[in-house]
Amino acid sequence: MKLEEQLLKRSENKCELCESAEALTLYEVPPQSTSNEDNCIIICGKCLAQIDKKETLDSKHWNCLTTSMWSEIPGVQVVSWRMLNRLSNESWAMDSLDMMYLDEERMAWAKAAGGLDHDTDTVEFHKDSLGALLQTGDTVVLIKSLDVKGSQLNAKMGTVVKNIRLVDNNTDQIEGKIEGQVIVILTKYVRKQG
Structure with missing residues (x-):
């Protein structure tokens, strides 16, 4: 069974962060040398766009982290910690970070990606004449x-x-x-x- 199939089965065909079933994709939590079921997760398009800073951070969407941060899957824990840090200007995110525990190895992994800045910088996007987000490969x-x-x-x-x-x-x-x-x-x- 391919890794993506294993992860879709594990996630019950839902985003492992927000539980959406829309536009699911395999996400390799960086940095990593080989992909496996601990360091890869299934996420939806909305989560991916905001993780990759291709879409403005929507703090309401990320309320899902108060649940996903308790996941036993290392990749989900690391992404939850990183996103909570990016949202640390929100009191609920700070409260969640205070409660969250990562062992030394996972904490080192979580901090290894860098870019744990708060989302104060404005992110520019390619948008069409009506304001719809454009991505490579679109028609x-x-x-x-x-x-x-x-x-x-x-x-x-x-x-x-x-x-x-x-x-x-x-x-x-x-x-x-x-x-x-x-x-x-x-x-x-x-x-x-x-």
């Missing part, structure tokens, strides 16, 4: 006809662009292929499909 539709600089190409309104790529360090731009040509597109001219 978008052009909401305006665009002339592509340096070529004869005119990308018509309504053109579907599949498998986009986010441009690093510029949340206003994505890359996509139109008529076999990779072009940079401003996010304000696209609408996420699906």
Whole structure:
């Protein structure tokens, strides 16, 4: 049985942090050298986006940590501790951290990831014209006809662009292929499909 199948069975097809059944994925709790059932967990898309700081931290969503922190699964304990630390400006999170116990080995693992800063820095995201979050691999539709600089190409309104790529360090731009040509597109001219 593959690791992901084992973990889905263990988690009863629910996020091991918030118990959502939406967009479940295997999460390898960093740092690690080999993946196993102790250092990998099943989490939902919302938890993953906030853990990876691709979405603004929603403290109401993370109230689930008051339950998940008691899990016997090492990976769940470590992620719970890290997220409680990121939320330490919330009194309930501080109370939970005060109650939580990790042995020396797990505490070292929990602290090893670094980045235990509080979420005071603003996180920038790639968003479409309607404010929907864009991710690599998404499909978008052009909401305006665009002339592509340096070529004869005119990308018509309504053109579907599949498998986009986010441009690093510029949340206003994505890359996509139109008529076999990779072009940079401003996010304000696209609408996420699906």
